[in-house]
Amino acid sequence: MRFRKSFKSPVKESLKKILSKHLQYNNITNIDFEQYLIIAEYCIIKCQANIFSNTELKTFFQSEHVANMSQTQLDKASYILQLFSDWKHDKRSEKCRGIATFCNYCNNLATLIDSKIIYGSSKGNIYLCSNYPSCNAYVGVHKGDNWPLGTLAVYYGPILPPIMVQSSHPS
């Protein structure tokens, strides 16, 4: 499945306001806000995830709404719904420490690791295929939540110049 964008609506506008304020209040920046909104919209508007009750949120993650989600999408949805739940219960939120990310070449889980291993010096975190160095696919991350910038890309050489990093959301 894919999280899809839909048309503007008053409910979507209020989700946007809540999310934007809550992120600002918790100093969570350098994230893909548009993607957060799409996920919030899908879970809260389309699937009616109940952010008021933690028990009902648990039920949501056992429901058919999430049956077609990948582990990566589930991790993203859990984080976004936690943000709304925290907002509802007047609690602070922490930045996301990372999500399950898989190599699209060999299907292994990727490890969140300092980019020093590839670049020789640190340029922030990357998801590196756990099959490294047999498979040297990796991808950079958004600094604010450690979500991957796109899918893992392979480089057939020892050290990758930063310009070669493939990204669907350059930041």
Ligand SMILES: [Zn+2]
């Ligand atoms: Zn791999």
